[in-house]
Amino acid sequence: GAVVSQHPSWVICKSGTSVKIECRSLDFQATTMFWYRQFPKQSLMLMATSNEGSKATYEQGVEKDKFLINHASLTLSTLTVTSAHPEDSSFYICSARVKDQPQHFGDGTRLSIL
Amino acid sequence: QKEVEQNSGPLSVPEGAIASLNCTYSDRGSQSFFWYRQYSGKSPELIMFIYSNGDKEDGRFTAQLNKASQYVSLLIRDSQPSDSATYLCAVRSFGNEKLTFGTGTRLTIIP
Numbered sequence: 001g002a003v004v005s006q007h008p009s010w011v012i013c014k015s016g017t018s019v020k021i022e023c024r025s026l027d028f029q030a031t032t033m034f035w036y037r038q039f040p041k042q043s044l045m046l047m048a049t050s051n052e053g054s055k056a057t058y059e060q061g062v063e064k065d066k067f068l069i070n071h072a073s074l075t076l077s078t079l080t081v082t083s084a085h086p087e088d089s090s091f092y093i094c095s096a097r098v099k100d101q102p103q104h105f106g107d108g109t110r111l112s113i114l
Numbered sequence: 115q116k117e118v119e120q121n122s123g124p125l126s127v128p129e130g131a132i133a134s135l136n137c138t139y140s141d142r143g144s145q146s147f148f149w150y151r152q153y154s155g156k157s158p159e160l161i162m163f164i165y166s167n168g169d170k171e172d173g174r175f176t177a178q179l180n181k182a183s184q185y186v187s188l189l190i191r192d193s194q195p196s197d198s199a200t201y202l203c204a205v206r207s208f209g210n211e212k213l214t215f216g217t218g219t220r221l222t223i224i225p
């Protein structure tokens with residue numbers, strides 16, 4: 001149980017492209033989804049928290065106009081990196097949880113901007 | 115500032131021995147405690163969670179929580195090479211949806 005699916009697994013694209021990453025909870029309805037970014041040899045950095053049907057809450061220093069989060073249903077959240085540049089290259093990971101339960105992570109998306 | 119601290123390692127343990135991973139936290143309002151395992155290049159995977167003082171066992175894994183000392187640990191018995199990974203300690207405070215992560219301890223099991 002508690003399976004979180006993330007797609008795509010990896011993306012390579014040109015600078016200036018917008019990239020959408022999907023996160024789905026497959027066998028449960030997630031009350032909250034989270035988006036993290038992880039640079040090599042560093043710990044997870046929380047980017048934003050989102051609840052179904054409401055605007056995402058972004059962490060300090062994360063540009064909400066650059067990292068667009070949509071949480072359209074209890075099983076789907078998307079992160080769009082708009083006008084991506086090489087410095088946005090990173091490992092993006094989503095997680096989901098039902099109230100009072102642990103967070104479960106997706107497999108992550110490795111984003112490389114050329 | 116709420117902090118979660120872990121020794122970054124690397125911690126080297128012989129195969130078959132007990133690996134002991136430690137974590138301290140600063141927020142006395144912390145209520146939920148989690149251990150995640152992360153293999154290189156992969157996303158974190160939930161190993162254990164504990165909410166009450168004492169020990170919680172699941173197979174080869176035991177989580178130990180001491181709220182008075184603000185200390186949580188993970189024991190891995192009969193360590194296997196496949197246990198080699200980075201172990202992340204995470205803490206959630208009452209009323210807070212977010213997790214605060216430690217920087218992780220890199221564990222290497224030596225065959």
